Amino acid sequence: MTQSTAQSIEELTQTALGELVLLDNSEALEQWRVRYLGRRGGLTGILRGLSQLDIEQRREVGALGNRAKSTLEDELEKRSQEISQARLAQVADLERIDVTLPGRPVATGRLHPTTQVVREITDAFVAMGFSIVEGPEVEWDHYNFEMLNIPQGHPARDMWNTLWVDYVNEEGQRPMLLRTHTSPMQARVMESAQPPVRVIVPGKCYRYEATDATHEWHFYQVEGLAVDEGITFADLKGTLFEFARRLFGSERKVRFRCDYFPFVEPGVDMSIDCFSCQGTDSSCRICRGSGWIEIMGAGMVHPQVLAGVGYDAEKYTGFAFGLGPERIAMLKYGIDDIRHFYSNDLRFLRQF
Ligand code: FA5
Numbered sequence: 402m403t404q405s406t407a408q409s410i411e412e413l414t415q416t417a418l419g420e421l422v423l424l425d426n427s428e429a430l431e432q433w434r435v436r437y438l439g440r441r442g443g444l445t446g447i448l449r450g451l452s453q454l455d456i457e458q459r460r461e462v463g464a465l466g467n468r469a470k471s472t473l474e475d476e477l478e479k480r481s482q483e484i485s486q487a488r489l490a491q492v493a494d495l496e497r498i499d500v501t502l503p504g505r506p507v508a509t510g511r512l513h514p515t516t517q518v519v520r521e522i523t524d525a526f527v528a529m530g531f532s533i534v535e536g537p538e539v540e541w542d543h544y545n546f547e548m549l550n551i552p553q554g555h556p557a558r559d560m561w562n563t564l565w566v567d568y569v570n571e572e573g574q575r576p577m578l579l580r581t582h583t584s585p586m587q588a589r590v591m592e593s594a595q596p597p598v599r600v601i602v603p604g605k606c607y608r609y610e611a612t613d614a615t616h617e618w619h620f621y622q623v624e625g626l627a628v629d630e631g632i633t634f635a636d637l638k639g640t641l642f643e644f645a646r647r648l649f650g651s652e653r654k655v656r657f658r659c660d661y662f663p664f665v666e667p668g669v670d671m672s673i674d675c676f677s678c679q680g681t682d683s684s685c686r687i688c689r690g691s692g693w694i695e696i697m698g699a700g701m702v703h704p705q706v707l708a709g710v711g712y713d714a715e716k717y718t719g720f721a722f723g724l725g726p727e728r729i730a731m732l733k734y735g736i737d738d739i740r741h742f743y744s745n746d747l748r749f750l751r752q753f
Pocket of ligand 1: 618698
C-alpha cells in the first residue's frame with residue numbers, strides 16, 4: 402500500500418509538471434491548480450487516503466505527499482511569473498518604435514475644383530494686366546441693383562432671383578441681400594479709384610433659383626472691369642478671346658451673342674461649344690441640344706453707370722464681364738452636373 406501510494410504521488414507529480422510547462426495563460430493555470438491541488442484535486446485525494454495507513458506509513462507517505470504538494474505549488478508560482486513576464490515583454494515589443502519601418506502616409510487635403518479654376522481664371526487675367534479685388538457677399542440693394550442702372554421696380558430685377566436679408570430699415574424697406582452677382586463691385590471699385598481701372602473680382606454669389614445640371618443656388622463668379630480713355634468693343638472681344646485661348650486652347654470655338662444687362666450697352670453673352678455632344682444630341686443635359694454653353698455675360702459699361710460713380714462718361718469708356726467658374730470647370734473636365742461641386746462627395750472631389 403505504501404509502495405503503490407508513493408508511486409501514485411510520483412506519477413501524479415510528473416504528469417502535473419508535464420502539463421504545467423505547456424500552459425500559457427492564467428485561466429489554464431487556475432484550472433490546473435484546481436485539478437491537482439484543489440479540494441477535490443488529484444493530490445488532495447491521495448493524501449486524504451492516508452488515514453487508512455498505520456502511523457509509521459502515514460508519516461512516510463505523508464512527508465512524500467507534502468513534498469509533492471510544495472513542489473507543485475512552487476512550480477505553479479514559477480510558471481505564473483514566467484507567463485506574466487512573457488506578457489509584459491510582448492506589450493513592450495508592441496510599443497517599441499521600429500525606426501526602419503516605412504512611415505504612414507499623411508492624407509493631405511487638396512484645393513476644391515472651383516478654387517483651382519478660379520485661380521486659373523484670375524492668373525489668365527493677371528497676366529493681361531488686371532489686379533484682383535474682393536468685396537462683400539452680403540450687399541446693399543444700392544450696389545447690387547441701383548448703381549447698376551436697375552432702380553426699384555425695374556423689370557430687369559426679375560433676372561436675378563434674390564435672397565433678401567431679414568433686416569428692415571427705418572423706411573420699412575429691406576435694403577440688404579446676398580449678392581446675386583459680383584457686378585456690385587464695379588461701382589464700389591470705381592467709387593474708390595480714378596481711371597485707368599483694370600480689375601477682376603472673384604467671389605461667391607447667391608440666387609433663389611431651382612437647381613438643375615447647370616444652375617446652383619450658390620456659385621462663384623469672376624467679374625472683370627476695364628475703364629480708360631478710348632476703350633472699345635474690340636478690346637472686350639480681344640481680351641475675352643485671349644482668355645478663352647489661355648484656358649481652353651485655340652481649338653475651342655467661342656461665340657458672342659447680343660444679350661441684355663441694364664449696366665452695359667451693348668451687352669453680349671459668350672458661349673463655348675458643348676464638350677459633351679458638340680450640338681449633335683438634341684436631348685443633351687448640358688447644352689440642351691444647342692451645342693453651346695454660356696459661360697459669361699459682358700458688354701461696354703453703360704454711360705449711366707460711369708456717370709453714377711462720378712466718372713466723365715464723355716471721356717471714359719470701359720468694358721465689363723461676369724463669368725461662371727463652375728461652368729468653366731465643367732467644360733474643362735467634362736463634368737455633366739454642377740450639383741457635384743457642392744454635394745461634398747469625396748469620390749468626386751478626389752479626382753481633382
Ligand atoms: C450676370 O450675373 C452679370 N452680372 C454678368 C455681367 C457682368 C454682364 C458684367 C455684363 C457685364 P448672368 O446672370 O448671366 O449675368 O451670370 C453670369 C454667369 O454666371 C453665367 O454666364 C454663368 O456662367 C454664371 N451663372 C449664373 N447663374 C448661375 C447659376 N445659377 N449657377 C451657376 N452659374 C451661374
